Amino acid sequence: MTVKSVRDALNEALFQEMRRDPSVIVMGEDVSGGAGGSSGSRDAAGGIFGVTKGLITEFGEHRVIDTPISESAIIGLANGAALTGMRPVAELMFADFVGVAMDQIYNQLAKFRYMFGGKAKAPVVVRMSMGAGMNAGAQHSQTIYSMLSAVPGLKVVVPSNPADAKGMLAAAIRDDDPVIFLEHKALYSTKGEVPDGEYIAPLHGANLVQSGKDATVVTLGRMVPFSQKASAKLAEEGITFDLIDLRSTSPIDEELILESLSLTGRLVVVDESNPMCSIASEIAAIAAEKGFSSLRGPVIRVTAPHTPVPFARELERMYVPGPDRIAAAIRKAVKGE
Amino acid sequence: MTVKSVRDALNEALFQEMRRDPSVIVMGEDVSGGAGGSSGSRDAAGGIFGVTKGLITEFGEHRVIDTPISESAIIGLANGAALTGMRPVAELMFADFVGVAMDQIYNQLAKFRYMFGGKAKAPVVVRMSMGAGMNAGAQHSQTIYSMLSAVPGLKVVVPSNPADAKGMLAAAIRDDDPVIFLEHKALYSTKGEVPDGEYIAPLHGANLVQSGKDATVVTLGRMVPFSQKASAKLAEEGITFDLIDLRSTSPIDEELILESLSLTGRLVVVDESNPMCSIASEIAAIAAEKGFSSLRGPVIRVTAPHTPVPFARELERMYVPGPDRIAAAIRKAVKGE
Amino acid sequence: MQQSRTDILRAYRQMRMIREFEEKLHIENRSGEIAGFTHLYAGQEAIAVGICEHLTDRDYISSTHRGHGHCIAKGCDPRLMMHEIYGRADGLCKGRGGSMHIADIDKGMLGANGIVGGGPPIAVGAALTCLARGDGSVSVSFGGGGSSNQGTVFEAMNMAVVLKLPKIFVFELNGYSEHTGETYMIGSDIVQRTEGFGLPVFQADGFDYFSVHQAMADALEHVRAGKGPCALVAEATRYFGHFEGDPQNYRAKDEVKGLRETRDALLHFRARVTEAGPLDAAELDAIDSEVAAFIEDCVTSAKAGPTPGPEVMLADVYADYQDKP
Amino acid sequence: MQQSRTDILRAYRQMRMIREFEEKLHIENRSGEIAGFTHLYAGQEAIAVGICEHLTDRDYISSTHRGHGHCIAKGCDPRLMMHEIYGRADGLCKGRGGSMHIADIDKGMLGANGIVGGGPPIAVGAALTCLARGDGSVSVSFGGGGSSNQGTVFEAMNMAVVLKLPKIFVFELNGYSEHTGETYMIGSDIVQRTEGFGLPVFQADGFDYFSVHQAMADALEHVRAGKGPCALVAEATRYFGHFEGDPQNYRAKDEVKGLRETRDALLHFRARVTEAGPLDAAELDAIDSEVAAFIEDCVTSAKAGPTPGPEVMLADVYADYQDKP
């Protein structure tokens, strides 16, 4: 184990998989950078967040492919390469940009295998940074995972810590299905213990981060550390809860959620997305449908409001569910109004 | 009142609004058709489903604009025209095509007003046909409304009958916000009474189609007539229910749903979409959160499976929730397992 | 380019196969037994065959909503295709795809596509694989004139040029994009526009197999010399409506009739290889009847094929797990 | 084109305003008080101003992530812009938009845009309004060289040609698209590629206000004669990184230094109008100090501006109702 940032853990996974399997290729805007620049350096960017840093030096421009600003063609590039035997890792930079590549993701990539009678496989990983926290405004701060989890054929994962970042990216690359791999931009510098050497973490299955007795709190991404902060506050009040890190929003680990709910009887879902048709909604629905007999009170959803992500520091801070709002919701779930 | 098809009702609304307001314009592929054809007819198509038939003859090609196959530019055309004073009605033909125009819809149109400080308005109507029922396969049969209802700034409506088709399209055109107007392709030929002359139906607010005592059934689009069929079966067994036609999936009329639920105690949601992060999920979540004290049993979601829409007749019939599955779910909700 | 007797016979047989497949579908469609949207390729056979006769299973193509011709030309089994179009469990895609989604990865056929402009970006990706292999294989996208205006297609062209990929963009100009003329919606000359992207354009008469075959030979030479991608533009017509059931109000009544008489790729081929060439009419007649019988049989077996059940509906969404029923 | 003394003074003032705005932001940015991504336009002033000096509030522009220059040139209030960039409730967009989303519909400014290629389709729509009005108004989209590869931009160009709209596509070639050279990602010559779409291209030296101003005059003449859309391509450079904080590893150390000395649009303008022209340096110096004081004051007032509260967050999602808190 070594303490590393999410950024470095992701970078390590890419090196690991590219060394292991020559069919793994990386593509996107500025994944290396520097082409046509005046400094002569081809490792000038290494991805806008530095996740692909150094790859071009070791693997060259045939495996680390800088592209024009043409997101449909970037995903198309990955799709066609995957159908014909490669394992592409495409980067979309900001998850918000799915809008200019959506067809290639949801009508093509997600559906190949099914429409084509099960013969095709499309092992594409689409990496994107997501989420608020950098005051990047309405078009650079969205979460996107609900929209894509709704699409049959896609797997969608949201690692919340460096170990999962490394292990799940490696697993995503080895997986035969398309995987949408969402990296929370406010977590890139978060550090934690990461297994050394070859490491794979399962794509499926949620993680019980901590156990408690009063409630089940289901969450993901940056909301995991925020919920942990809420836990510290509530512990002083004698409130403890099961904290579940979803890790994957498609598929969802229903079993773990329902099992925990059967013990606690209270459910709070914390989701950075807008509320409607969100992962929070989905989990509340699972509870209302399959965990009803366990429920001892209303489910509470803690989400962003139904507004675009606002720019100003104060506004974004209000927009994103923070430890205080999370703690208040859990308190309410446990103690009633 | 005159008995008319949904298709004709929509066409009537377009004539009504275009006559009334010269800033209303229509754009899309083959909205008239015939340009560059050898027959010389400019009203050769009138939209692939005939909804815009005849408009070119009365309003001319400056108000009824045939476009290249360039969906991003079609929505862009509407967006820019709307910001500068027009009331465009853009047609996307099949809702599935949002993938090639998604950015203009969800990052631009939906967010203008908010991002631009409330000064801008963008009264765009985006008309699309949606849904299964014509064996059109995985890329021509999706419902899309959950994906778009999740987006703050968009209103999303799904009329289920000819009167609403006419009245809501007119209301959508007069509305100052962007409205996604979804027409179920299997309902175009459905007939019903339609008010003559100028007619506006509110965009917001669900409709209590029929009342009953044992359950609340919330549904929309083609699932409304299917639920009515289920009702006929169940009535013989002595089961009656409140049938709520959502009409609008953004915003959702929570009041009506919760009020009904407080009387019946049982909730079944019927949604033609895939299950995850669907409108069915959203409504189940609303019940679990705000209607929990009314709930006397698990919420049941009746949806399509988590698969792309399959092609073959038998497969599509299994895929779409039909009257039998709906009846079975209601029976289960009312009588338990 | 010199072609052997066998080559010529095979090319004719492929063209006849497509024509027969489509004419038969057109008739069968009236019975109401065929579900969904069917877009027929009849009239454009010389393009699909003239191009695909150069290709092997190691080469890739992407196709369109009007895909039957490309599929057959690329080696998909017409019987399995017919079963697919009839929605059978033993169809090429188990009845889940239908006419608009026929694909056969083993044959290098990366799918018909319900989304106009969906194919070219995918074919560009396949070209990346071809380049990596370095075995001279190529990737070809087919598209209509209407499709040439889709942003995804423009992006694909520029991407292929930037990455110098072995990729050929084929544009089949059949005059219409649904109910609208292609000329209306292409704001400039498609050849010049394509050249503006840095793609050399090889032009062919889309009614003439030999013309297309030669243009494709030139295109391949360009691509295999490592000079990057190029395009092939061919004019043609479709004999039927945009989809089966299209009243074709945009078309003069006898537009097709005239073309069938004067610009039929099969008649043209036949004349050329029998008059000046190495074959006699009887050989071609034999192919015609053999193919007709075969297609007849495909329809018969498709009609009797097994209907898919719930297990087909739920399978293959993912490689490693399946949705609960 | 002949320009009056007043015209020239105003143009200089606008260019200086942009330069000062950006240089000041660059300095202030180090304090950490400015949130989010800031992309500076300094170095490209002659383009925004050379173009917008021809426009009135009835004409429209769409802009990009690098939008401050276009906003100022089109008449947005720099003070309100500064408040916006500082995230103030009294900013031009109430602090909800930020640097990347500044807009002012009343001024015909249809928004900066965080999505590369987001603006041109919108500007094409505005051109539809201009055409309908028939008052000679036009719509202009600004975009960088990198943006020219986005499918939405290609679609917008073809759409404008097909509909013969009064629309001008401006491409500002500043050498880079983020960390990558623009020449790497434009597979062919951008002028030829644009012409291939049927758009006449007017070229200008992006460091020279007068050159841009003249090219825009020609472009307007073309468009107002009803000949349909056209394009304007100008080379320039950006003095700063792609965004504030960019280490610029792709750039030779002294690339900008040299350009600042030899190719500065303001120095060039100043030399031209004082040496041969009607102004003297003192007048320009006066503008410089006036603008510097004004921008200083904008920053001071922005820093002291009111912070937005929850009511700002929840407002204006819809015109007729508001989300519950």
Ligand SMILES: Cc1ncc(C[n+]2csc(CCOP(=O)(O)OP(=O)(O)O)c2C)c(N)n1
């Ligand atoms: C993205 C998208 N837009 C629109 C359509 C509807 N559509 C199907 S085929 C077609 C016309 C295509 O014309 P062309 O490319 O010339 O091909 P052809 O039909 O002539 O073979 C259109 C508009 C679609 N399937 N996908």
Ligand SMILES: Cc1ncc(C[n+]2csc(CCOP(=O)(O)OP(=O)(O)O)c2C)c(N)n1
């Ligand atoms: C759709 C989309 N893709 C990528 C980005 C990230 N991005 C922002 S600016 C930029 C480069 C734009 O280059 P260019 O058009 O030359 O404009 P410049 O920055 O040089 O002004 C990129 C890739 C984005 N914002 N939107």
Ligand SMILES: [Mg+2]
């Ligand atoms: Mg065509």
Ligand SMILES: [Mg+2]
């Ligand atoms: Mg640039």
